[in-house]
Amino acid sequence: MTERRRLEDGIEIDRDLAESVGLPEDLDAGVVGPYRFPNPRRRLTAAWLYAVAALVMAVLAISTPGYWFMVGVTLVLVVWHVRASWPLGIEQEEALDKSAQVVPFAVGHASAAVTFHGWRSRPRWHVIAYDADDPPSTRALVEFDAVTGEYVGEPYTEAVPD
Secondary structure (H helix, E strand, O other): OOOEEEOOOOOEEEHHHHHHOOOOHHHOHHHHOOOOOOOHHHHHHHHHHHHHHHHHHHHHHOOOOOHHHHHHHHHHHHHHHHHOOOOOOOOHHHHHHHHHHHOOOOEEEEEEEEEEEOOOOEEEEEEEEEEOOOOOOEEEEEEEEOOOOOEOOOOEEEEOOO
C-alpha cells in the first residue's frame, strides 16, 4: 500500500505523487500548522526604514536641492505607514466564532479573509458561512472591524444557487 500524506483539511496526497511533483514542505498543512494572517502592525518596520532613508536623503540634499522633493515624498510614506499600522484585535478563529453568533442558522463550513478599507487601510474580516445542511442551502456574508471586533452592517444571507 502506498504511503499517503494526510493534510488537515482532509485532502490526501500519495507520497510518491507529492515527491514526484516536488511539493514543498511549506505547502504541507500537516508540517507547517495553522496559518496566521500577518499583523498589519508590522508596517511600523517599513516606516522606520523609510525614516532612515529620508534622513540619508536629507543629508545628501544639503548639496543637491533636488533631493528635497524625495525627502518630502519619503516622509509622506513614513506618516502613512505609521497611520496604517493597525493592530489586529481579533484573529481568524475568533472571527469565525463571532460570525457564527450572528447568522440566523447553524454554521457548517465557513471561511474568513482580511480586507483593507480606507486610505489608512483599516483591516476588516469578511466571513462567508454556509449552513449545516448537506448540501448547504443558505450562505451568509458577515463583515466586522478586525481592530475592535465590532460588526459592520448586518449579515447578508441568501440561498445557495444550484
